[in-house]
Amino acid sequence: GENVEQHPSTLSVQEGDSAVIKCTYSDSASNYFPWYKQELGKRPQLIIDIRSNVGEKKDQRIAVTLNKTAKHFSLHITETQPEDSAVYFCAAAGGAQKLVFGQGTRLTINP
Amino acid sequence: SQTIHQWPATLVQPVGSPLSLECTVEGTSNPNLYWYRQAAGRGLQLLFYSVGIGQISSEVPQNLSASRPQDRQFILSSKKLLLSDSGFYLCAWGTSSETQYFGPGTRLLVL
Numbered sequence: 001g002e003n004v005e006q007h008p009s010t011l012s013v014q015e016g017d018s019a020v021i022k023c024t025y026s027d028s029a030s031n032y033f034p035w036y037k038q039e040l041g042k043r044p045q046l047i048i049d050i051r052s053n054v055g056e057k058k059d060q061r062i063a064v065t066l067n068k069t070a071k072h073f074s075l076h077i078t079e080t081q082p083e084d085s086a087v088y089f090c091a092a093a094g095g096a097q098k099l100v101f102g103q104g105t106r107l108t109i110n111p
Numbered sequence: 112s113q114t115i116h117q118w119p120a121t122l123v124q125p126v127g128s129p130l131s132l133e134c135t136v137e138g139t140s141n142p143n144l145y146w147y148r149q150a151a152g153r154g155l156q157l158l159f160y161s162v163g164i165g166q167i168s169s170e171v172p173q174n175l176s177a178s179r180p181q182d183r184q185f186i187l188s189s190k191k192l193l194l195s196d197s198g199f200y201l202c203a204w205g206t207s208s209e210t211q212y213f214g215p216g217t218r219l220l221v222l
Binding site: 034042043046049089093098099102103104 | 205208209
């Protein structure tokens with residue numbers, strides 16, 4: 001079955017700098033890759049997703065890139081702000097009607 | 112628009128007691144439904160998912176069970192709770208495009 005590895009597990013950046021979180025997946029049939037943000041005590045919220053027919057997608061300060069050949073995808077956050085502090089999860093899906101999640105990255109934005 | 116409800120929001124139960132958590136979805140028909148558990152500071156563990164009424168797939172053997180008595184209702188149950196059942200239980204609904212949206216969650220503490 002699918003396996004998703006996420007790195008780093010914790011990430012600390014200065015406010016205004018960029019943050020990058022990386023994930024790799026094992027199943028070449030996977031074709032959908034969402035990213036979720038979970039604030040403390042809250043539910044995970046979908047922030048951006050990408051499908052295998054595109055290589056990059058951007059939404060304001062957030063972007064996701066996908067390399068199908070290498071089977072990895074990344075989340076990029078530019079001009080980080082304190083409210084970006086949260087745990088971020090990547091996931092992959094390949095038609096089995098379920099997502100396989102990475103282990104999560106705790107992002108801390110230092111003022 | 113679609114909304115997802117979970118109750119109760121918090122629950123404190125003694126070891127060996129039964130459990131029933133409920134999840135309902137509004138504004139969509141025939142959704143895929145999912146139960147996840149999240150231990151403190153950890154990732155998302157898929158417990159059960161359902162693609163239709165009465166259809167339940169179990170991901171992890173355990174003392175929990177799930178049922179889907181109606182199209183937009185998903186129930187998580189246990190006959191006898193264990194200490195290790197403590198955690199944050201999240202219900203999610205999904206579309207055929209595999210995007211998933213999480214409910215507000217139930218925080219369960221087993222003492």
